[in-house]
Amino acid sequence: MQETNKKRKTAFIDGSRLITESCVRAGADIFIGYPITPADLLYKYAVKRYLRMMAAPDEITVLQWMSGFATTGHIPVTATSFPGYALMIESVNMAFMMELPMVIILVQRLGPATGTATIGAMGDLAVVNGTISGGSHLPTFAISNLKDCWDLPPRAIETAIKLRTPVVLLTSKEMIMTLCSFDLSLLENISKKQIMMYDNEEPYFPYKPDNNGVPSFLPFTQNKHQVRFNASTHDIKGILQNSSAEAINNTRRLHNKIINHLESYTLYESDEQSEAKTLVVSYDIAAQAAREAVSELRLKGKSVSLLIAKTMLPIPEVYMNILSKYKKVVVAEENLDGQFRQLLFGVAGRKGVSGVNGIAKMITPEAIITEVLK
Amino acid sequence: MSTAKFLVDGELPFCKECGHSLVTRNCERALTKLGYNPLDVILVTDIGCHGIVDKSFLTHTVHGLHGRSVALAGGISLGMSKPEKKVIVFIGDGGATIGMQHIIGAAHLGLNMTVVVHNNMLYGMTGGQPSEFTPCGFKTPILPEGNQNEGYDICKLVSAAGSSFTERVLGIGDISDSLAAAFSTKGFSLIEVMEICTVYGIKSNPGLKLSSLVKKAGLEVKVFESINRHRSHSFIKPTDSDLCSDNLLIKKKFDSSLKGRLAISIAGSAGEGVQSAAEFLAKAAIKSGLHVTKKGSYPVTVGVGFSAADIIISSEQINFTGISEPDILIITSPDGLSYIRTIITGMNKGKILIDDQLEAPVTRAEIIKVPFRNRAGEKSCSLYSIFWFVNTFKIIPVEAILQVFLENKISENVSIEKMMEL
Numbered sequence: 001m002q003e004t005n006k007k008r009k010t011a012f013i014d015g016s017r018l019i020t021e022s023c024v025r026a027g028a029d030i031f032i033g034y035p036i037t038p039a040d041l042l043y044k045y046a047v048k049r050y051l052r053m054m055a056a057p058d059e060i061t062v063l064q065w066m067s068g069f070a071t072t073g074h075i076p077v078t079a080t081s082f083p084g085y086a087l088m089i090e091s092v093n094m095a096f097m098m099e100l101p102m103v104i105i106l107v108q109r110l111g112p113a114t115g116t117a118t119i120g121a122m123g124d125l126a127v128v129n130g131t132i133s134g135g136s137h138l139p140t141f142a143i144s145n146l147k148d149c150w151d152l153p154p155r156a157i158e159t160a161i162k163l164r165t166p167v168v169l170l171t172s173k174e175m176i177m178t179l180c181s182f183d184l185s186l187l188e189n190i191s192k193k194q195i196m197m198y199d200n201e202e203p204y205f206p207y208k209p210d211n212n213g214v215p216s217f218l219p220f221t222q223n224k225h226q227v228r229f230n231a232s233t234h235d236i237k238g239i240l241q242n243s244s245a246e247a248i249n250n251t252r253r254l255h256n257k258i259i260n261h262l263e264s265y266t267l268y269e270s271d272e273q274s275e276a277k278t279l280v281v282s283y284d285i286a287a288q289a290a291r292e293a294v295s296e297l298r299l300k301g302k303s304v305s306l307l308i309a310k311t312m313l314p315i316p317e318v319y320m321n322i323l324s325k326y327k328k329v330v331v332a333e334e335n336l337d338g339q340f341r342q343l344l345f346g347v348a349g350r351k352g353v354s355g356v357n358g359i360a361k362m363i364t365p366e367a368i369i370t371e372v373l374k
Numbered sequence: 375m376s377t378a379k380f381l382v383d384g385e386l387p388f389c390k391e392c393g394h395s396l397v398t399r400n401c402e403r404a405l406t407k408l409g410y411n412p413l414d415v416i417l418v419t420d421i422g423c424h425g426i427v428d429k430s431f432l433t434h435t436v437h438g439l440h441g442r443s444v445a446l447a448g449g450i451s452l453g454m455s456k457p458e459k460k461v462i463v464f465i466g467d468g469g470a471t472i473g474m475q476h477i478i479g480a481a482h483l484g485l486n487m488t489v490v491v492h493n494n495m496l497y498g499m500t501g502g503q504p505s506e507f508t509p510c511g512f513k514t515p516i517l518p519e520g521n522q523n524e525g526y527d528i529c530k531l532v533s534a535a536g537s538s539f540t541e542r543v544l545g546i547g548d549i550s551d552s553l554a555a556a557f558s559t560k561g562f563s564l565i566e567v568m569e570i571c572t573v574y575g576i577k578s579n580p581g582l583k584l585s586s587l588v589k590k591a592g593l594e595v596k597v598f599e600s601i602n603r604h605r606s607h608s609f610i611k612p613t614d615s616d617l618c619s620d621n622l623l624i625k626k627k628f629d630s631s632l633k634g635r636l637a638i639s640i641a642g643s644a645g646e647g648v649q650s651a652a653e654f655l656a657k658a659a660i661k662s663g664l665h666v667t668k669k670g671s672y673p674v675t676v677g678v679g680f681s682a683a684d685i686i687i688s689s690e691q692i693n694f695t696g697i698s699e700p701d702i703l704i705i706t707s708p709d710g711l712s713y714i715r716t717i718i719t720g721m722n723k724g725k726i727l728i729d730d731q732l733e734a735p736v737t738r739a740e741i742i743k744v745p746f747r748n749r750a751g752e753k754s755c756s757l758y759s760i761f762w763f764v765n766t767f768k769i770i771p772v773e774a775i776l777q778v779f780l781e782n783k784i785s786e787n788v789s790i791e792k793m794m795e796l
Contacts, residue, residue: 010660011622012653012668021617030453037674049617054452057479061445064438064476068449071436094439117674145693178669178695179653181660184618220434221454223413228428229436239429240437292693362696 009184015176016041018149018187019105019169020049025190026154027161028077028103032056032065034084037117038173039107042079050077059084063091070100071229073195073219075157079105082124083114089131092166094231096132096254099207099215101160101167101195103153108172108284110360119360120173122284122334128168129313129343136255139163139265140313142170144287146182148310149175150190152267158193159265163257164214170312172285172334174362198225206238207250213257259314266316269308272325276303278372279326283309283340286332286356286363293332293368304372315343330371332356332363376409380432387426393545393569394424394492401462401490403550404557415460418447420473422466423499424492441465441473448476448485460557461487467507468497470528474506477528477564481535484561490553491528494569502574509591513578525591532564533598539563540598544584555597568593628771630662635688636769639700639717641710642756644672644681648706650784651756652683658764658774659687667695671713680713687769700724703739704763705732706746706755727763729755749795754788761793 020042023031031046031053046053056062059080066076080088085106095102106128110119128140139159141152152169160167198204198216204225207215215236218227228238233247241247269287271294272279282290287308294306307322323329323344329352331341338355345353356363356371380402388394405415415433419425421440428435438446447463470477470491477489495512497503502515507528511520533540539559543549545567556563568588570576579587588595638655642648649670656668664687671682684697699721705711705728711718718726721739728734730743750758757779764775772794779785779793 009620009623010626011618012624012657012660012666013618013622017617032449045617048615058475060442061448061476061479064442064445065449065452067438068446068451069453071450072453074453090439091442094442098436118672174669174695178667179656180668180692180695181624181656181664181666184620184623187618220416220450220459221456223411226413226432227434230428231438234437238435240426288694289696295693362694364696364698365694366698 007185010181011184012179013182014041014179015143015146015149015171016045018146019153019171019176020045022150022153022190023077023103023157024049024051025192026157027193028075028157030054030069030074030076032062032069032076032078034059034062034080036081036084038109038120038177039079039081039105041176042105042107046079059087060091063088063095066102067091067095067098067100070095070102071098071219072221073197075101075161075193075195077103077105079107081107081109081117082111082127085124085127092131092138093133095166096136096138097231098229099164099254100229101164103156103160103167103169105169105171107176108170116360118173120285120334120362121359122172122286123339123359125170125312125339125343128170134251137258137314138166138168139258139311140168140170141267141310142284142312143175144269144283144308144310146180147186150187152310154190154193155265155267161193161195162214162264163261164217165258170284174285205236207234207236209253209257213253213260262311262314262316265311266318267310268316268319269310270306270322272305272322273303276305277326278303278328278330279305279307279323280330280332280368280372281307281309281323281340281344282332283312284333286334289363289365289368290332293365293372296365297369297372302372309340312340319344327352329353330356330368332368334358334363376406376411378406378410378412380405380412380415381430382432386430388423389572391572392423393494393567394427396545396549397424397490397492397567398427398430400548400550400553403548404553405460407550407554408558410460414458415462416450418443418450418461418463420463420465420469421499422468422492422497424464424466427464441469441471442476443469444473444480444487444489445476447487448480448483451486462557463487463489465489465491466498467491467493467495467505471506474526478531478535481532481537481562481564484536484538486561487563488556488559489564491564491566492569493566494571494575495525496571496574498571498574502571502578509587511590512575512587515574515578518578527593528566529564529598532562533601537562537564538600540600542566542568542593542595542598544588544595545569546584568595624657624660626661626663627777628662628774630659630664630689630770632664632687632769633689635686635690635692636702637697637700638685638687638702638704638763639682639697639714640685640704640706640756640759641680641682641714642706643709643752644678646681646707646752647754647756648681648683651760652685654757654775654778654782655760655764656685656687657778659770661774661777662770664688664770665690665692667692669695680709682710682713702727702763704759705729705734706759707752708732727759750792754792757784757788758793762796765794765796
């Protein structure tokens with residue numbers, strides 16, 4: 001990130017603070033939380049900052065309450081880690097099927113199971129990718145630095161509202177708990193995102209899509225039109241169906257709306273050198289090491305390009321275009337199997353593609369440099 | 375009394391003689407008696423036979439997951455600030471089994487809703503398996519010898535949890551007055567309607583009368599006393615303060631001679647101020663015009679064991695906040711030494727400032743022994759180690775750490791002279 005000494009306003013802050021403030025300014029009005037390390041700071045700040053904050057008795061209730069709030073026109077946010085997310089998955093499917101906007105901040109920690117709660121990780125991308133049964137995707141963003149902690153939540157909320165869908169914001173322990181000197185003057189104004197309500201005298205069909213493939217929204221709080229939400233296969237009226245063509249088309253539309261609008265929420269950082277034959281790819285907390293590694297390599301005279309993915313799911317087509325230009329691709333991520341690498345290249349991989357992987361400690365710039373120079 | 379219709383014309387989607395039809399018709403009757411507008415009612419249905427009734431209702435409807443309808447209704451209820459709206463949950467005994475915690479929780483929090491439990495004593499949609507509500511001795515197709523366990527008494531459970539109105543009724547005749555009493559109660563209310571599944575229950579238990587079955591199961595048909603009525607919910611009231619205000623700003627007041635990056639790790643024990651000491655150093659570095667990161671490491675039981683912190687100070691922007699190998703490693707306790715031991719043995723350069731009572735393993739780093747604990751005591755040894763580091767190496771001005779110290783409440787209890795001792 002660029003910093004200038006002009007009007008520099010240095011504070012010593014963590015990413016949780018920025019994420020919370022950003023979410024609230026972008027229009028999130030209710031945080032529902034269940035305590036879990038290392039997402040605790042987001043809970044703590046939520047108590048201070050959200051218009052409403054509720055302590056739920058478990059993570060399934062978190063998602064159900066969020067869904068209930070969403071049906072009444074609110075924009076809910078929660079923060080959790082893998083054990084909590086695992087409990088939420090059926091309810092996330094429900095919210096996806098009902099087309100309810102919300103943001104789930106997933107703070108990754110070392111697994112499997114309860115693993116080590118106080119050690120960071122990047123091990124949950126595959127779980128998020130497989131969250132929705134049937135092959136649909138949740139729009140998913142990954143935070144790569146403190147500036148993203150400010151910039152990505154509004155995009156997540158905007159996407160959740162625009163596409164009427166749950167959105168996942170991936171981050172990790174080191175990003176949201178590490179204190180850093182940070183120039184607050186870099187923070188741009190955030191406009192409040194609002195849900196556009198159906199405003200028409202014609203009969204309302206809760207799942208009749210507009211030209212963008214997304215139905216207009218109406219909350220339960222009004223009594224002009226009947227509203228139905230349904231987690232089961234349903235027609236445009238929201239009535240349960242077995243497998244009528246209308247209902248199956250509706251289920252297919254849920255998938256299509258996420259894919260068709262992908263370009264509007266594709267966020268990434270590309271720093272390419274025209275003569276480079278090697279591309280370093282990273283995201284989330286490992287992006288810090290990737291930036292540093294690329295910087296050091298260039299200082300040593302090595303041409304190398306960098307791609308920091310911020311929109312993780314679905315995979316934007318532009319990533320494929322960038323990847324296709326390089327013979328050698330090094331993907332750095334803090335997990336054992338290279339989850340993003342496999343999403344980009346498949347299990348079979350591609351000649352010239354390798355990973356810098358590991359668990360229980362941060363991927364280092366040195367490890368990336370070594371892999372690039374191999 | 376209103377004349378509004380709550381149900382579409384025609385048959386309900388249930389088996390002939392199913393008690394669910396009686397519940398549905400009586401709900402309409404009760405809502406009519408109370409004068410509700412259909413669109414002031416939100417019906418939340420669970421998974422199970424009862425849950426296919428949505429299409430018959432002219433109210434708002436939500437069809438959710440198995441067992442989670444009460445939690446979903448809780449969010450709906452909490453999300454509305456309109457007391458004229460009525461949230462009703464239809465749930466079966468199967469849903470109430472898997473979602474018991476949500477029901478008890480909603481009663482406990484006094485969430486504004488009426489839960490109508492359609493208790494037909496088995497899972498009707500999946501072939502007649504017993505639920506946790508199936509009475510002892512009750513036969514189902516897969517338990518022809520009869521259930522061996524006693525079923526839950528949901529009415530007693532929610533009464534104890536704080537339900538404002540609770541009643542068990544037999545699913546026979548006109549039950550609309552009971553439903554109306556529940557619907558008109560503020561806060562949480564629950565009606566358990568006892569039924570026998572016409573497909574699996576009656577066939578497996580020929581001749582069994584509902585009233586005698588309920589009596590034999592020890593389930594009282596009555597209005598239950600509200601033991602511990604709850605009408606509030608657990609809102610945490612937040613303040614509305616900007617988390618990124620100028621109050622956070624730390625102004626540069628000093629200069630540092632540091633060029634490049636210096637990685638400092640401190641390892642000590644929980645409760646000995648390791649994290650605070652690291653933050654003191656970090657803030658002093660910011661006051662000296664440096665870029666800084668600080669991350670903590672500790673076990674989940676934050677009050678015992680090791681506590682460690684990594685601080686990076688740099689004249690340049692910091693991207694990577696990890697430390698591969700520290701330039702300065704400070705160790706103030708046996709816990710810290712134990713945690714950081716493998717780092718020490720891997721160090722090829724740098725300096726290790728270690729409490730003089732501790733023995734560092736073999737390393738290529740320079741070892742400097744300092745009586746951190748003896749001079750400052752266990753509570754202040756971490757802070758003292760930071761002062762010692764600043765005083766000795768002068769990478770940032772001593773005045774910077776002094777200023778951070780004096781701005782903190784800790785200065786009221788800790789002797790500055792002791793901290794400055796070398």
